[in-house]
Amino acid sequence: MKKIEAIIQPHKLEDVKEALKDIGIDGQTISEVRGHGRQKGHKEVYRGMEYTVDLLPKVKIEVVVPDARCEEVVGALARAARTGQIGDGKIFVLEVADAVRIRNDDRGDAAL
Ligand SMILES: Nc1ncnc2c1ncn2[C@@H]1O[C@H](COP(=O)(O)OP(=O)(O)OP(=O)(O)O)[C@@H](O)[C@H]1O
Ligand SMILES: [Mg+2]
Numbered sequence: 001m002k003k004i005e006a007i008i009q010p011h012k013l014e015d016v017k018e019a020l021k022d023i024g025i026d027g028q029t030i031s032e033v034r035g036h037g038r039q040k041g042h043k044e045v046y047r048g049m050e051y052t053v054d055l056l057p058k059v060k061i062e063v064v065v066p067d068a069r070c071e072e073v074v075g076a077l078a079r080a081a082r083t084g085q086i087g088d089g090k091i092f093v094l095e096v097a098d099a100v101r102i103r104n105d106d107r108g109d110a111a112l
Helices: 010-022 067-081
Strands: 002-008 029-035 042-046 049-053 056-065 089-095
Touching (some): 010 067
Antiparallel strands (some): 002 089
């Protein structure tokens, strides 16, 4: 199994959720996070004063999928989240050792 962690622009969340639903991915965890990439945030003017805003709001989506579906899901996430502008986000893929459905002890792919 693989865990796909996508950090995306918050306004792309609905498009991304729709794309996952379209390919039959049900389980997911969504969090509101803050971060920056290589531009290290940017400067913003608020009430005439310039502030350095170095952590921008992003949304993190975590999806654990069987190995065989990983590329398909990464592709769907990237297509749905892309605007072509800086700050579009990033996708990380991690190995997952096991999964357990707490209700009935299903393990591995069966627990997803
Ligand atoms: N190396 C990293 N490790 C962990 N999180 C990261 C990393 N790079 C980016 N992120 C997360 O992804 C968000 C979006 O990153 P961003 O798309 O700006 O990356 P970038 O490398 O600067 O690419 P771009 O040039 O397209 O902006 C960041 O706010 C941060 O939360
Ligand atoms: Mg950036």
